[in-house]
Amino acid sequence: MSGRAVTIAEVARHAGVAVSTVSYVLSGKRTISADTRRRVLDSISALGYHPHAGARSLASKRSNVIALVLPLRAGMHVPVLMRFATAVVTAARRFDHDVLLLTADEGPEGIRRVAASALVDALVLMDVELHDRRVPLLRELAEPSVLIGFPAEPAGLTCVDLDFAAAGARCVAHLAERGHRQVALLGAPAVVYERGTGFARRTREGFTAAVAEHGLEGVALPCEETFDEVHATVAGLLAARPALSGLVVHNEAAVNHVLGSLRQLGRRVPRDVAVVAICPDDVAERAGPPLTSVLIPAEEVGREAVRLVMRKLEGLDVPDATLLTPHLAVRAST
Amino acid sequence: MSGRAVTIAEVARHAGVAVSTVSYVLSGKRTISADTRRRVLDSISALGYHPHAGARSLASKRSNVIALVLPLRAGMHVPVLMRFATAVVTAARRFDHDVLLLTADEGPEGIRRVAASALVDALVLMDVELHDRRVPLLRELAEPSVLIGFPAEPAGLTCVDLDFAAAGARCVAHLAERGHRQVALLGAPAVVYERGTGFARRTREGFTAAVAEHGLEGVALPCEETFDEVHATVAGLLAARPALSGLVVHNEAAVNHVLGSLRQLGRRVPRDVAVVAICPDDVAERAGPPLTSVLIPAEEVGREAVRLVMRKLEGLDVPDATLLTPHLAVRAST
DNA sequence: GCCGGTCGTCGAAGCGCTTCGACAGTCTCA
DNA sequence: TGAGACTGTCGAAGCGCTTCGACGACCGGC
Structure with a gap:
């Protein structure tokens, strides 16, 4: 299998056809009789031929x-x-x-x-x-x-x-359906918003619009990713808004910390606070408890x-x- | 900048030299006078020349x-x-x-x-x-x-x-230095050991050997990755070994769950249980509390x-x- | 002053492929 | 039955590059 590589010329000789015929069998750009096609394909697999990518790209102007x-x-x-x-x-x-x-x-x-x-x-x-x-x-x-x-x-x-605005809105709608009136979004770290990352902003816009649309009260906060900072954010949020009962988390790294903080603050999920995450499915599934989520497809x-x-x-x-x-x-x- | 691409021939013409000379300037495989080299390099940047990768790979038998x-x-x-x-x-x-x-x-x-x-x-x-x-x-x-x-x-x-055996041993040595006598390793999910993944096994071997060498008592357990399973494992472990005071965690997805479980079980880190992780630095830094860790470099x-x-x-x-x-x-x- | 040895450059031969035009051979239909 | 249209195949011309051998020009040594 090693040694010098097989070329299209060797395939052609082996099959008893012209080089161009082999090429056309491979590309299908001209009609080839079933008989010839079969012979060529047999030779190709007999010799273990693989077209040279460089040559191909040079001749065809396509590198694939x-x-x-x-x-x-x-x-x-x-x-x-x-x-x-x-x-x-x-x-x-x-x-x-x-x-x-x-x-x-x-x-x-x-x-x-x-x-x-x-x-x-x-x-x-x-x-x-x-x-x-x-x-x-x-x-x-x-x-x-x-x-x-x-x-x-x-x-x-x-x-x-992903339509992040719709994702943010979908989370709010779900919380609204469940009867929550006061909700919050914990998003990406502040620096991500500052440098204008689209998906973070769009989620927030969708969240805010949906909050208004459903007549809820809501607040959107950035969220850092260390446990202590997350804990401080969550604690501050709950202190400022005692009636808050729905949380949207759009920050994969912080999701588990949010749940940990809630546990530590004595809030049960979902009885006291419902949590919806925007994150990959496996993160949502592994969380404790497993999270209702909008997955990032x-x-x-x-x-x-x-x-x-x-x-x-x-x-x-x-x-x-x-x-x-x-x-x-x-x-x-x- | 679009349109047909610049070729080496155009560079050669522009610089007033042969095609091969341009090639040798680029590859350095033959000596070229400083003067010619400069002229060629000037032409290259004036024309915005980039060698065609396919042609190069065809001629040189190297795709880079x-x-x-x-x-x-x-x-x-x-x-x-x-x-x-x-x-x-x-x-x-x-x-x-x-x-x-x-x-x-x-x-x-x-x-x-x-x-x-x-x-x-x-x-x-x-x-x-x-x-x-x-x-x-x-x-x-x-x-x-x-x-x-x-x-x-x-x-x-x-x-x-990474020398995972040494990593496992290093964690044990660290716990021994801190005076812990009874330690445990929480590793990868069982399936990972079963299919014979090298790094998981080697860490466990290093752990086990070091436990013996330092005269400690130790146990190595696989560890699943959902919060509930981690919690069960940790709770079971602490129940079975009340004197256990040192934990090595070699499972990135479970690290935060381990800490959450300990919190929930009322064990303070590091006062009641010391935790060393084998994981990337940022995971260790974001944890609550930040974890002593062997990073995966x-x-x-x-x-x-x-x-x-x-x-x-x-x-x-x-x-x-x-x-x-x-x-x-x-x-x-x- | 001539010879052998660098040094710097050139021209040309490929590298392995695609694609174009050519061309026998067949088929179709007036 | 012959013109025209297809079909299936071939040969050859590149694609843009590297590399080999060749060859002046220039060097120092005798």
Whole structure:
């Protein structure tokens, strides 16, 4: 299996056809008789032939690789990123593409490099921020791209994301249905709002709008991620609003600390305080008690991003914005 | 910046030299006069030239890409994987290489594919298990590879990992120094031990050996990851061993639940029970109270893996096994 | 003053693939 | 029955780069 690699010429000789015929069998770009096709395919598997990626990309101007660009900062919680990543890889493979992983360390220059060197055909950017340095570059690039998340100025770009506003609103609606009148949102750390991360803000907007719509009383607070800070926030919140009975938590790292704080403060979940989280399913399931939650559909988002970028590669039209509908899973915490 | 890409021929014409001269300026494989070099470099940046990756890989038989293969299952906790991944990417860029991300979905066949198609020059496998289906393939591959983690039969392979046995022992030694006589290890979920994941077992072995060496009493238990199960385990443990005063936790997902259970059971940390964790630093820092911990040095492991694989690419000798020394950070929990 | 040895540069031969145009052979239908 | 349209296959021309051998120009040593 080692040694020098098998080339298309050897396959052609083995099958008794021309090199171009082998190529057409593989690409399906011209009709080939069933008989010839079979002989070629047999030779391919007999010899263990794998086309040389570089040669292919040189001749066809397609590398069959897409770039997956990691976020500038780990604003979104890390496990979620990993899911996006595996979802993107899996989806890309279905389209016969591989995935090149790019960190943000290199910044826009790295994106330009892989695009200009034809290493990749297209790009998927994860966890885009409102004012993302990489976004202007994407506009001038010939290669198609899809963003996961929304920048402030999405005109001319293709963006996919969970509809966080709807997610925030969905949580409020659920609490309202359950009869809660006074609710609060514990969100991302303050610094995340300050640097304008879209999903944090959009959740808060959805929350606030829904609170008004349902005629509830509500407050939205940022939430740090150490136990002591979470505890202080929760304690302060409950002291200031004794009647508060519904909590929306949109912060994966803090979810368990919130529950711990409530226990320590003697509030039972869900009897005294109902809790809805926006977080991955496994975090919600492992919590004590298991949390009613809106999951972050990483797989779905990743798949959709790849689907869109593939359509763009084929020159097809795609919608500028794709918002995925949030789904609420009811568990023991409400 | 878009439109047809700049080729080496255009750079050569612009600089008034031969194509080969430009190539030699770029690769440094032949001496070039300072004057010519400058002219060529000026032309390169004036035209914004980026060598075509496919053409380069075809001509040079080097793609300058390494594959990063994700684990078969998410045995190790996910954020740690993400760190490995970014560390590998960052380190690879220092060697002028990019990183192709491969999931385990494809299994060994995916590895063979990217190797045989010359898409990648070398491979780094993350989180290798004791009996890993992908390992036999690596032995017959011409491309060099490095494993993060150890399979049962590591002969002929290059492996890197944190020295988990030493990490387990280090935790025990720390508790012994603090005067604890009865200690316990809460490890990975049972299923992880059953499928023979190396790092979980090695930590347990190190723990057990150190317990004997220090003349302590100790027990090692697997530990599930939902709050209720963790709580049951912790409660059972404390009931069975009232004198237990030191706890080693090697399970990221359960760490916060362990602390929550102790709180709920009225045990103060560290006064009643001291806790040492083996987990990433940020998890330890965010816990309540912040945990004394042995961190999993993902960055270091990733960097080392890349360094080794690059040496192998150059045909240099590398050690079969690289074990990184664990470091203990003392915080409030002991 | 000539010879052997660098040094710096060039031209050309591939690397393995895709794709275009060409062309026999078949089929269809007036 | 012959013109025209397909079908299935081939040969050859690149794609953009690296690398090998060649070759002036210049050097120092005798």
